[in-house]
Amino acid sequence: xxxxxxxxKNVLILIVVAGGFFYAAPNLYAPDPALQIAGxxxxxxxxxxxxxxxxxxxxxAGIPFFGEVIQEQGKSALLRLTDRDQQLRAQAVVxxxxxxxxxxxxxxxxxxxxxxxxxxxxxxxxxxxxxxxxHFKLEVDVAAATERRLEQYEIGxxxxxxxxxxxxxxxxxxxxxxxxxRAEADREAARKLVxxxxxxxxxxxxxxxxxxxxxxxxxxxxxxxxxxxxxTQNLTTIxxxxxELGVSEPLVQRQGRNxxxxxxxxxxxxxxxxxxxxxxxxxxxxxxxxxxxxxSERQRFEYxxxxxxxxxxxxxxxxxISGESVxxxxxxxxxxxxPNVSISLDGEGGMLMSxxxxxxxxxxxxxxxxxxxxxxxxxxxxxxxEVAKRIPYDEKKLLTAPVIQSALGAQFQITGLDxxxxxxxxxxxxxxGALAAPITFVEERTVGPSLGAENIRLGTKSVQVGLALVxxxxxxxxxxxxxxxxxxxxxxxxxxxxxxSLLGATLTLPGIAGIVLTxxxxxxxxxxxxxxxxxxxxGGAPPQTAIxxxxxxxxxxxxxxxxxxxxxxIILYAIGTGPVKGFAVTLSVGIIxxxxxxxxxxxxxxxxxxxxxxxQALSIGGVGVxxxxxxxxxx
Numbered sequence: 140x141x142x143x144x145x146x147x148k149n150v151l152i153l154i155v156v157a158g159g160f161f162y163a164a165p166n167l168y169a170p171d172p173a174l175q176i177a178g179x180x181x182x183x184x185x186x187x188x189x190x191x192x193x194x195x196x197x198x199x200a201g202i203p204f205f206g207e208v209i210q211e212q213g214k215s216a217l218l219r220l221t222d223r224d225q226q227l228r229a230q231a232v233v234x235x236x237x238x239x240x241x242x243x244x245x246x247x248x249x250x251x252x253x254x255x256x257x258x259x260x261x262x263x264x265x266x267x268x269x270x271x272x273x274h275f276k277l278e279v280d281v282a283a284a285t286e287r288r289l290e291q292y293e294i295g296x297x298x299x300x301x302x303x304x305x306x307x308x309x310x311x312x313x314x315x316x317x318x319x320x321r322a323e324a325d326r327e328a329a330r331k332l333v334x335x336x337x338x339x340x341x342x343x344x345x346x347x348x349x350x351x352x353x354x355x356x357x358x359x360x361x362x363x364x365x366x367x368x369x370x371t372q373n374l375t376t377i378x379x380x381x382x383e384l385g386v387s388e389p390l391v392q393r394q395g396r397n398x399x400x401x402x403x404x405x406x407x408x409x410x411x412x413x414x415x416x417x418x419x420x421x422x423x424x425x426x427x428x429x430x431x432x433x434x435s436e437r438q439r440f441e442y443x444x445x446x447x448x449x450x451x452x453x454x455x456x457x458x459x460i461s462g463e464s465v466x467x468x469x470x471x472x473x474x475x476x477x478p479n480v481s482i483s484l485d486g487e488g489g490m491l492m493s494x495x496x497x498x499x500x501x502x503x504x505x506x507x508x509x510x511x512x513x514x515x516x517x518x519x520x521x522x523x524x525e526v527a528k529r530i531p532y533d534e535k536k537l538l539t540a541p542v543i544q545s546a547l548g549a550q551f552q553i554t555g556l557d558x559x560x561x562x563x564x565x566x567x568x569x570x571x572g573a574l575a576a577p578i579t580f581v582e583e584r585t586v587g588p589s590l591g592a593e594n595i596r597l598g599t600k601s602v603q604v605g606l607a608l609v610x611x612x613x614x615x616x617x618x619x620x621x622x623x624x625x626x627x628x629x630x631x632x633x634x635x636x637x638x639x640s641l642l643g644a645t646l647t648l649p650g651i652a653g654i655v656l657t658x659x660x661x662x663x664x665x666x667x668x669x670x671x672x673x674x675x676x677x678g679g680a681p682p683q684t685a686i687x688x689x690x691x692x693x694x695x696x697x698x699x700x701x702x703x704x705x706x707x708x709i710i711l712y713a714i715g716t717g718p719v720k721g722f723a724v725t726l727s728v729g730i731i732x733x734x735x736x737x738x739x740x741x742x743x744x745x746x747x748x749x750x751x752x753x754x755q756a757l758s759i760g761g762v763g764v765x766x767x768x769x770x771x772x773x774x
Contacts (some may be wrong), residue, residue, distance in 0.1 A: 142683050142686050142687055142745070142746050142749060142750040142751075143746050143750035143751045144742075144743055144746055144750075148743075149743065152739065152740065152743050155634070156630050156633070156634075158637070159630065159633040159634040159636075159637040160633055160637075161255070161258065161260055161637075162259075162260045162637035162638075162640050162641055163633050163634075163636040163637040163640060164255055164260060165249075165251040165255050165256075165260050165261055165262040165640065166262045166263055166636055166640065168249070168250040168251050168252070168262065169250065170247040170248055170249050170250060170262070171206070171219040171220065171221075171247070171248045171250055172219070172220045172222070172223035172225075172226050172245075172247065172248075173217050173218060173219045173220060173245075173246045173247060173248035174193075174217070174218045174220065174226070174229055174230060174233055174243055174244070174245065174246065175215055175216070175217055175243070175244045175245075175246040176189070176190070176193060176215060176216045176217075176218070176233065176237070176241055176242070176243055177214065177215040177216075177241065177242045177244070178214075178240065178241055178242070183240070184212075184213035184214065185209055185213050185214070185215060185216040186209070186213060187209070189216070189237065189241075190207060190209060190216045190218075192236055192237060193216070193218060193233045193236060193237060194207060194218070195236075196232050196233055196235075196236035197218070197229060197232060197233065200228070200229075200232045202220065202222075202225050202228065202229045202232065203220070203221045203222065203225075204218050204219060204220050204221065204229070205219050205221065206218075206219035206248070207219070217246070217248055218233075219248050223592070226245050227245070230243050230244075230245055231527070234515075235515075235517070235527070238515075239512070239514060239515055247265075247270060249261075249262065259641075260640070261640060261643075262640060263636065263639050263640050263644060263645070263646045264404075264643065264644070264645045264646065265404060265595075265645070265646055266402075266404065266645045266646060266647035266648070266650070266718070266721060267390070267402045267403075267404050267647070268594055268647055268648040268718070269594050269595050269598075269646060269647065269648060270404040271404070271592075272402065272403045272404040273402070273403050273584070274400075274401070274402050274403075274582075274584050275400070275401040275402075275416065275580060275582065276394070276398060276399075276400055276401075276580075276581050276582035277373075277377070277398065277399045277400075277401065277416075277578045277579065277580060277581065278397060278398050278399075278578065278579050278581045279366075279369055279370050279373055279397040279398070279399065279576050279578055280576055280578065280579065281366050281369070281396075281397050281576070283576055284365060284366065284369040284576035285314070285357075285362060285365060285366075287576070288357070288365055289311055289314065289316070289357065290311075291487065292316050292337060292340070292355065292357075293309055293310075293311055293316055295336060295337070295487055296309050296316060296318070296329075296333055296336070296337075296355070297309050299332050299333070299336055300318075300329055300332065303328065303332055305320075305325050305328050305329050305332065306320065306321065306322075306325055307319060307320040307321075307325055307326070307329055314356065314357045314362070315354050315355060315356045315357065316340075316354070316355040317352065317353075317354060317355075318333075318352065318353040318354075318355065319350050319351075319352055319353075320350065320351045320352075320353070321350065321351070322351065323351050325351070326344065326351040326352075326353050329353055330342055330344070330353055333353070333355055336486075336490075337355070339358070339361050340355040340356065340357065340358075340361075341355070341356045341357075341358055342354070342355055342356075343356065366396065366397060369397075369576035370393060370396075370397055370399065370576075371393075373399060373576060373578060374391065374392075374393055374399055377391055377399060377401060377416055377578075378391040381401065381403060381416065389401070389402065389403050389404070390402040390403075390404075390645075398581070399578070401416065422461060422462035422465065422506065422507065422508055422509070423458045423459075423460075423461050423462070423506075423507040423509060424458070424459045424460050424461075424492070424504060424505070424506060424507075425454040425455050425456075425457065425458055425459060425504070425505050425507060426454070426455045426457075426459070426495070426499055426502055426503070426504055426505070427452060427453065427454055427455070427502065427503035427504065427505050427540055428453040428454055428455045432453075432455070436455060436456055437453045437454060437455055437456060438453070438454055438455075438456055439451050439452070439453050439454075440452060440454060440505070440507060440535055440536065440537040441536060441537060442536070442537045442538075443508060443536030443537060443538055451537075452505060452537055452540050454505045454507065454537070459491060459492060459495045459504070460484065460488045460491050460492055464484050464485055464487065464488025464489075464491070464492075465482055465483070465484060465485075465488070466483050466484060466485045466488075467482075467483040468480055468481065468482055468483070468565070468566040469481045469566055470559065470562040470563040470565070470566040471562070472559075473552065473554060477554065477556075478556045478558060478559045478561065478562035479552045479553060479554045479556060479562060480552065480553045480556070480562050480565050480566045481550070481551075481552050482550065482551055482552065482553060483549060483550050484549040484550070485549075486549070488549065489548055489549025489550075492547050492548070492549070492551075493546055493547060493548050493549075496543050496545075496546045496547040497546035499543055500543050500544070500545060500546065501542065501543065501544075502542070502543055503540045503541065503542050503543070504540065504541065504543055505537055505539070505540040506537070506538040506539050506540070506553055507535060507536070507537055507538070508535070508536050508537075508538050508565070509533055509534070509535050510533070510534050512532055512533075512534050514530045514532060515527050515528070515530075516528045516530055538553065538556065538565070539553060539554060539556070541554060553565070594648050598648060598651035599651075601651065601655055602632075602651065602654055602655055602658070605655050605658050605659070606628070606632075606658055609625070609628065609658060609659075609662050610625045610628075613625055613662065613665070617669055617759055618758040618759065619748055619757075619758040619759070620665075620669055620672075620745065620757075620758070620759045622744075623741050623744035623745050623748065624662065624665040624669075624737075624741055626740075626744055627661075627665070627736045627737065627740035627741040627744060628658065628661050628662065628665075628736065630736055630740055631657070631661050631729075631732050631733055631735075631736035631737075631740070632654070632657075632658070634732045634735070634736070635654065635657060635725075635728055635729050635732045638728050638732065639724070639725065639728055642724075642728075644721075644724050644725070644728075645721060646721070646725075647718045647721035647722070648718065649718040649719065649721050649722035649725075650718075650721040650722060650724070650725040651725075652722060652725075653721075653722045653723075653724075653725030653726040653729055654725055654729065656726060656729070657725070657726070657729030657730070657732070657733055660701070660704070660729065660730065660733050661729075661732075661733040661736060661737055663700075664693075664697045664700075664701070664733060664734065664737035664738070665737050665741055667693045667696055667697060668689055668690055668693040668697075668737065668738075668741065669689070669759060670693075671688075671689040671690075671692055671693040672685050672686055672688075672689030672690075672757070672759060673685075673689075673759060674689075675688050675689050676757065676759075682749070682754040682755070682756065682757045683749070683750075683754060685757070686745060686749060686757070690738070690742050690745075694738055697734060697737065697738065698734070701730050701733065701734050704726070704730055705727060705730045705731075708723045708726040708727040708730065709723070709727065711723035711726075712724060712727065
């Protein structure tokens with residue numbers, strides 16, 4: 140038995156290791172602290188004069204920067220800083236210089252060379268505990284969402300009965316609407332109308348001495364669907380809102396039945412993050428007021444469209460529907476290749492829109508966009524410190540006021556927009572402008588950038604110390620086999636980092652703990668193999684036979700131990716959240732790479748050292764083993 144791999148297997152191992160080094164290499168290039176500048180509106184572009192103002196402000200403040208660049212055809216700009224401790228100060232300086240029309244966010248700019256990026260190699264993303272930032276836990280108010288839906292049922296039923304001239308009283312009693320009538324015919328008519336309007340309600344007729352009652356109960360299934368809808372819609376809303384912060388890889392995920400976890404790496408301004416998450420924007424559809432309508436019944440608004448700059452229009456005070464009735468909105472283009480937004484309304488919104496437009500054909504309808512904004516005012520305190528104070532206000536702008544050509548239903552289009560950026564922004568705000576249910580901040584914490592850097596330093600040090608101790612022990616005790624194990628272990632770490640980078644996994648502090656654990660597990664596998672080889676030698680097997688049988692017979696034990704741990708890691712990933720998931724991912728990938736490196740990598744190196752030649756003794760540690768090996772060779 141000569142213990143050697145065929146050429147194709149050795150070539151394959153070399154290709155895998157080389158690929159591992161290539162895709163792990165971007166992690167050697169630490170990102171630069173940076174400022175990202177974007178317009179408050181998605182249609183606003185960042186040009187060279189605006190970037191020049193930011194540069195002049197930083198220069199005046201004595202904050203060094205470099206590598207300024209305009210990104211994505213003017214949608215944003217990036218300024219790299221030389222000192223991460225200056226990020227918060229630089230953000231305040233640039234934000235004051237540019238004013239409220241711009242968003243200045245903290246970010247980390249990659250430094251990966253282009254030749255790596257062109258090959259698809261990117262560094263691992265850093266989690267909140269490594270890059271710093273803010274963590275929020277939000278709770279959706281389920282009771283408020285249910286109460287709001289019940290009120291909608293009550294209002295809708297009242298309107299429908301009034302329109303159809305069905306006499307009766309409607310009130311709420313817990314999770315049901317109670318309708319009381321004086322005639323059975325009225326109750327039957329109401330039952331048909333309600334069943335048509337809200338088919339999800341369970342209707343029950345009850346007769347009393349002087350009244351005919353109709354109960355409309357909200358089923359548990361409806362409540363469950365309502366909660367799921369509210370949480371899912373709020374999840375989408377919040378995810379869209381945090382995109383305005385320009386944060387790299389924000390985490391927005393559902394936790395449990397009615398909670399949402401938000402992590403924003405790189406953000407240290409908690410107030411700014413909370414402002415974005417709580418941002419309010421809405422849309423109102425109103426008829427254009429008649430020329431002879433009293434002033435008290437109409438309001439005047441300016442056009443937001445650049446093509447109608449300075450023009451105004453009078454709208455009626457009564458609102459047909461608002462953005463809360465919008466179930467979906469998508470930006471697109473009409474038949475003339477002009478930007479538009481396709482609107483989908485919910486059941487009640489579609490009914491109200493159809494009724495209003497059917498009765499007002501040939502009149503004009505205005506689309507009013509309402510956004511909560513903030514003005515920044517700088518005040519000097521008694522101690523002489525300058526403090527920025529944000530004052531909220533509602534900005535109302537008229538987007539368009541087209542003529543109603545025919546009755547509209549639950550789906551229609553908003554046209555008259557200036558550019559695709561404006562249509563995309565409008566569609567986003569319609570989808571994410573109104574929360575389906577109120578949310579409250581039940582937990583918040585801030586991780587400073589210095590703490591994140593300290594975590595990286597200590598985590599890296601722990602891996603280095605652990606690896607150094609393993610190297611010293613393996614090389615001193617197992618000698619040549621120890622060298623093979625150390626080289627395979629190094630390749631294991633490279634493959635682990637490469638795979639996590641390819642998967643786009645986020646590295647957290649528990650993830651670093653998983654890497655340290657992987658080092659130990661990889662060594663355990665090698666120890667099992669080496670112990671088995673020594674047993675074979677003690678049993679009188681020749682060195683080459685002992686190597687082959689040692690690897691082959693230890694494989695079953697290694698697989699059993701690692702598969703058991705892999706099952707635990709999968710369970711952790713399935714039921715865990717946040718850092719627990721990060722640990723599970725690292726551990727899972729580490730188990731797989733450890734088995735590959737220990738079983739295949741270490742054997743390839745041992746074959747390189749001992750394979751293909753006659754061996755009299757093995758340098759595997761232990762004086763007794765060496766003597767037995769020599770005795771076996773002599774026999």
